[in-house]
Amino acid sequence: MSLRIERRSGPVFAALAILAAGFAAEIGHALASRPATQARLAEEARLVRVLGLTDIALFTEARYTRHPSQADLNTPFQDHPLAFDHFPSGSLMPAPDLPTSGRMGFSEEEFAK
Amino acid sequence: MIRWLRRQRSLADYTLAALARRRGKNLALVAIYAVVVFFVASAMFFAAALRSESTAVLADAPEIVVQRLVLGRQDLIGAEAIDKVAAIRGVTDVKGRLWGYFYDRINGANYTVMVPDDPEMIPEPRSVIVGEGIPRARGFTWKGSPLFLSRETGDLKKFRISRTFGTDSALMTADLVLMNEADFRDFFGIAPGFYTDVVARVRNPQEVAKIVEKAGYAMPEMRFVTRNDIIRTYQKVFDWREGLLAALAGAALLAFAIFAAEKASGLSAEEAREIGILKAIGWDTRDVISMKLWEGGLVSLGAFLLGAVTAYLHVFFFGGTLFAPVLKGWAVIYPEFDLSPHIDGLQLTTLALLTTVPYIAATLVPIWRAASADPDAIMR
Incomplete structure (x- = not known):
């Protein structure tokens, strides 16, 4: 009578190997689709350049979600003072992070005049 | 082993x-x-x-966008601002842009309406180029459906759709409606000589910050949005x-x-x-x-x-x-x-x-x- 050891690891290792192969295939897929992606992005970038687009069209409901980079700085109070944010995507779309580049109107010489 | x-x-x-x-x-x-x-x-x-x-x-967004602020909100900008910006050293290619939003009461959608500047992209009179989301939002079932737009009672306008952007660029263009300048001014009632904002290119990208600083002194009522600001946003x-x-x-x-x-x-x-x-x-x-x-x-x-x-x-x-x-x-x-x-x-x-x-x-x-x-x- 021969001693047969029940090998449980066989099927489990096979399953892990399949998963690992799937994982490797995904990385391969991401690498293989890179040229097509690049061509598509180049065309999209051309449109951006030609049309002068500034923002992505993910949330189209309000101007501060459609064009966050161009939005007014009073974004949170869009409709009237103390107005609550009207659209739920406001929670996914933070207020624009633009440094103020303005200045208070006059210099010392101007003031002396 | x-x-x-x-x-x-x-x-x-x-x-x-x-x-x-x-x-x-x-x-x-x-x-x-x-x-x-x-x-x-x-x-x-x-x-x-x-x-x-x-x-x-x-990365190809406009280098500088100039907006005029009135009461903290963006307002139409006069054509004289174009000359003022163009006069700053290092600035090239200054253009007034026409664009804005159109709220479609039929379906509650917001469209971004733009006048393209590239001759290739300018639609013929009474034609528009639209993003892929618009036929979907309007429920167009057949190719060649015209786009009817109306701002107020009695001004219903019919536009032929000359082209639709594909899903390939949908992330940027889904809600766009491109019109030519005459149609845009006529439909939205924008007087000649006024623009939504002004865009400028800069000869040396390193100088953008300096130019914006200078322009900010010269035109304190304007807001300048640079490409870096956009990317940072x-x-x-x-x-x-x-x-x-x-x-x-x-x-x-x-x-x-x-x-x-x-x-x-x-x-x-x-x-x-x-x-x-x-x-x-x-x-x-x-x-x-x-x-x-x-x-x-x-x-x-x-x-x-x-x-x-x-x-x-x-x-x-x-x-x-x-x-x-x-x-x-x-x-x-x-x-x-x-x-x-x-x-x-x-x-x-x-x-x-x-x-x-x-x-x-x-x-x-x-x-x-x-x-x-x-x-x-x-x-x-």
Whole structure:
């Protein structure tokens, strides 16, 4: 009578190997689709350049979600003072992070005049 | 080497047999573990793809946008501003732009209406070029349906759709309506000599900050948005969104950590007895630890691979079905786009370490104590 050891690891290792192969295939897929992606992005970038687009069209409901980079700085109070944010995507779309580049109107010489 | 491999295989066999004794519980553990990895990895793939696409594309956004502010809101800008901006040294190619929003009362959607500047893109009179979202929002069923737009009673205008942007560029163009200048001014009632904003190019990109500073002195009533500002805004948008997702995923990870620690460290009397018996029949501490390493490794590697593979399929082959409602839920018009596969190796490694290492540690630490104790003491 021969001693047969029940090998449980066989099927489990096979399953892990399949998963690992799937994982490797995904990385391969991401690498293989890179040229097509690049061509598509180049065309999209051309449109951006030609049309002068500034923002992505993910949330189209309000101007501060459609064009966050161009939005007014009073974004949170869009409709009237103390107005609550009207659209739920406001929670996914933070207020624009633009440094103020303005200045208070006059210099010392101007003031002396 | 072969001897070592055989030993490891036998340890794996033993571990699996031990796991099979509590099959339901362990399968549930792997399933929950995989679901947690799936959610975090999906969010990561989604955000990474969106981020890489928008940063690549927005690198060509206008260098400087000049807006006129009245009462803190953007107002129409007069043509004289074009000359003022053009007079600044280093600035080239200054143009007034016409664009704005049109709220469509028929379906409650917001369109972005623009006048293109490139001769190739300018539609013929009474024609428009539209993004792919507009025929969808209007429910056009046949090719060649005209677009009827009306701002007020009695001004219904018919536009022929001369071209529709494809889904390839939907992320940028989904809600666009391109008109020629005459149609735009006529439809929106914008007097000649007024523009929405002014865009400028700069001969030397290094000088943008300096030019904006100079222009800010000359025209304090204007606001200047540079390409860097745009890119920074998006950086912040994605950081913010990823932060939100990470906070949600963090809660899931924490719950899972409690579950795993409970399962792994609450060394049951039965498990302690098992270790005692193993030690009594001659296993040494090292064997017990290797066995537990196998257990932690098999469970966490299996769950990680399962979660990561399904997350990739979910995001790039099934269009992120589970996240889509979050992105598409509120606006009437939304881009229908396929994300281009993009894997951030660093992120994926972080995820792998973040999910597998704590679990393996949680299984090992309590066993260490039990395994190094006297078998007689454990079994008693």
